[in-house]
Amino acid sequence: MDLRIGLAQCKLKLGDLEANVAIHEEWIRRARASGVDFLVFPELSLTGYLLQDMVGDLAMGIDDPHLKNLARSAKDMSLCVGGIEESEGHAQYIASFYLEQGKVKHVHRKVYLASYGVFDEARFVGAGSSVVAARTRHGRIGFSICEDSWHPSLVTTLLLDGAQLVVVQTASPVRDLREGEMPQNARTWVDTLRTYARLYGCYIAFCNRVGSEDGLVFWGRSVLLGPDGEEVAVGPLYEEELVVGEVDFERVRQARLSNPILRDEKIELTCRELGRIAASRSLAASLDEAASEQGDGE
């Protein structure tokens, strides 16, 4: 066994950094007692989700003492925590901070901001512009924040960059409850993540929070998925739980030997074709095309 992962499926206090730091300290203690090597918290775990104009009050630089202190408390345990990162130029981002051996080792800024339905992120924060698998002492790990994971291109990029484990931090609330026990959006999540794990032969550590904010009830059910799409460990709906599971990277190798999708991915071809499509999607290009089609008809 290579890595014992803990998913902190916790409640948080909206807008209260100090209270949330205390919650993190408590879950770090619990995780240590369970022998966890790498503890993952949900999206925006240091701040709560529905921040709106609080974004400016809660933003932190990557040298913020709260991050350093958490990294130190964790000692040998690695952490992934969520917060609002502020750049030197004072732009704010939804971020995953990866902390290892007392330091901030990697930051992923959320690329795909959810701004539809009950979400309005793009009004309050900027979008990240890079997708890089982190080099960690546990190997290459990809970080994806909530909506990022609904874009297969982002997850694929992380895996092509060498990730064998993708950490997904989320704050997903109940949407469209129907006949089943799970809301429709939760079903889509489960299906999507399982497809990634199975298709690419990777581990996925999905950590979703519980509790509620302004009537949005976060559904939890955090899960560690293995390279066959199996649920190595899974949490309950709506209740707090430390979900713990083992990652065995040898299984990633086995899965990719029998299903070498990533090996065969034609990156240059995809880049070339996407470049062509991107150019053809400009307004000028589509007007040119329309004009030439008209010309052809005459």
Add this chain to the structure above:
Amino acid sequence: MKRRRDSSASLAQDAGRNGESLGVLQLQWDAAVKVLSAGLRQEVTRAGFSKVLLGLSGGIDSALVATLAAHTFGAENVLAVLMPYSSSSPESVEHARLMVDTLGIESQLEDITPQVDAYFANHPEADRTRRGNKMARERMTILYDLSQARHALVLGTSNKTELLLGYSTIFGDSASAVNPIGDLYKSQVFALSRHLQIPELIVNKAPSADLWQGQTDEDELGMKYAEVDRLLHEMVDRRQRREGLLRAGFEPELIDRVNSLMKGSQYKRKMPVIVKLSNRTVDKDFLYPRDWMG
């Protein structure tokens, strides 16, 4: 919950008031109760309260809210306020008392007749709409006074059908801190109430605001809940356009009437408008969640 039945055994019972099939409005009710209860608990405790109160009319909406509240906070933390007017049907108070006894919650009787009559003694020309609105707002002031006195949060009892059609009195029955049934259509209120075994007497009677003798919602609205709920679900939840609604068999008159009721009552679903002058204006670009607390 104490009186919950096995969910599979109760599916057949989870129909609308007259036993209509709920179709797409059918939910897994145990799952729905979990979500409603989790949201209710967090919003109330987050605001610093552990007790709740509500106006219990004897009708199904407030019976359901009382049941969810007792389930979430324990019967000892729920106060039901019975606020009849002299013209209210005696049956309403009886049914409210039946709910109080069934749930074992505390209740308080506040007859609103003296204050309502004192006001209209000076306005004898007032029609029944004015009188009904006054009663609803009188009840609101009592609930908010008791909220302060008892350190309990006011729960709302408006369902999604009423909210969308604007079938409520602004700052009256529409006023509350947290509303656990505001995303359930009336047909779903019936089904969930059956599932939670709310007494048949309450579930089976014709819904009424009980502002005057013989009033029923469906007569007053001129539409049946079972049909309007299906229509609202298509329009609101599925964003179906007019052509699609017509194809699905809805009458054009009903579509137009529901559209006009929804648009005409939008003001009831929003805070008052503020005219902008400054850099940041409270209702426009001063954006914080309701749960914003330092």
